[in-house]
Amino acid sequence: MENILVGCEKGNIFYQELLYKHFYGYALSICRLYTYSNDEAVSILNDSFLKVFSSIKKKGFDNSIPFKNWLRRILINTAIDNYRKNSKHLYHLEIEEAEQIQTNTSIIDDLTAEDILNLLDQLPETHRLVFNLYEIQGFNHEEISLKLNISKSTSRVFLARAKKKLRVLIHKNF
Numbered sequence: 001m002e003n004i005l006v007g008c009e010k011g012n013i014f015y016q017e018l019l020y021k022h023f024y025g026y027a028l029s030i031c032r033l034y035t036y037s038n039d040e041a042v043s044i045l046n047d048s049f050l051k052v053f054s055s056i057k058k059k060g061f062d063n064s065i066p067f068k069n070w071l072r073r074i075l076i077n078t079a080i081d082n083y084r085k086n087s088k089h090l091y092h093l094e095i096e097e098a099e100q101i102q103t104n105t106s107i108i109d110d111l112t113a114e115d116i117l118n119l120l121d122q123l124p125e126t127h128r129l130v131f132n133l134y135e136i137q138g139f140n141h142e143e144i145s146l147k148l149n150i151s152k153s154t155s156r157v158f159l160a161r162a163k164k165k166l167r168v169l170i171h172k173n174f
Contacts, residue, residue, distance in 0.1 A: 001067060016053050026068070027075055033132040034079035036121050049079040076137060080147050083129055088121045111174070119169050127162035134159050 004022070007015025009061075011097055027048065031041035061067065120128050129148070133139040134155070139147070141155040148155070 002063075007060045008053060008146065009060050009132065011053075011057050016049075019052075020049055023068070023071060027071065030072060030075045031079060032117065033120070034076075034083065034129060035123075040082070043062075044079050044082050045075070047082070048075045076133070077147075080129070083125065084148075093174065111170075114174075119166055119173075122169055123162050123165055127158045127165065130155055130158040131162035131166075147163055 004015050004019050024045070024080075027045045028038075028041055031044040031048070032038065035041045035044065048071075052071060061070075068108055120131070123131065126148075130144055133144050133147070134141070141152040141159075144150075144155040145152045150158075
């Protein structure tokens, strides 16, 4: 991997292509969590790799951080930037209690990755974004509020609504 990064630092297209192909599947899976379509996910992925190559060429790569973690951060930030660019308004909401619906865990265990992506695609964009950042990427509500320019309570509400909607969709479809 170090040789590939050195090649990218020199702007060598061969090494850039190797890096791109090596991490394509991983990167696409992350981008797909934040979009409704594969085309949009690929667009975010490509924008992210342009940022990666530009940064490596300008500053080199800091080996103190694992490359995969650094790439993940760029992918998520690019997806969030894309969301901000395309979203019209975010509404600040007060916290409200989410109705708890019991979900059979055996149903969830039987879901395929495609089933899960299809369920996530049915969420409103903001709810899906908060759900992915919190549940899948491990951000806390304070970090989410800073990234999306919403309050922590709004982040909590969006997460609760996303979970509630997912429970309803699971019961309805499975």
